Amino acid sequence: MQINIGNSLVYLVAWVICAILVLRTFFKMSKEERKEAMSDFKSAKFIFSGGFVILGWFLATLSQLFTLGVIEIVGIVILTIGGVVASLQNWKVSKAKTFGGLILITLAVTIIVS
Numbered sequence: 290m291q292i293n294i295g296n297s298l299v300y301l302v303a304w305v306i307c308a309i310l311v312l313r314t315f316f317k318m319s320k321e322e323r324k325e326a327m328s329d330f331k332s333a334k335f336i337f338s339g340g341f342v343i344l345g346w347f348l349a350t351l352s353q354l355f356t357l358g359v360i361e362i363v364g365i366v367i368l369t370i371g372g373v374v375a376s377l378q379n380w381k382v383s384k385a386k387t388f389g390g391l392i393l394i395t396l397a398v399t400i401i402v403s
Contacts, residue, residue, distance in 0.1 A: 300354045304347070338378055341371025342394070349401045365398055372397075 318326065329335055345368025352361035372394030376387045 297354055300350055304350075334378060338371055338375035341367050342375065343371075345369070345371055346397065346401075353401075361401065365401060368401075369394065369398060 315323065315326065330340075345364045345366070348360050348364030349368060350364075352358065352364060372390060376390045376394075379387045379390060
């Protein structure tokens, strides 16, 4: 296992900034909004769509940091499953958003693989 120094800085900056922004927004919420957000995060709908997309993207970028192909494949599979589930959930709401989401997931997988 070899750590790529160039990717590590980009990886840390990107994920740390995202985490800080999410935590800052969460702590600005009122107690009722926090409870509602936590119940949304714990719902199966979020876990199998947004949660899988975030976890898949995290694993795929983590694999580029440590140059591990197996983690990248697992990340891409989880990312794809999350994207498909999210698209299926949005199908009844908006077909245009569904196709947009599928295009974004396809773009993300293409960027990770290349």
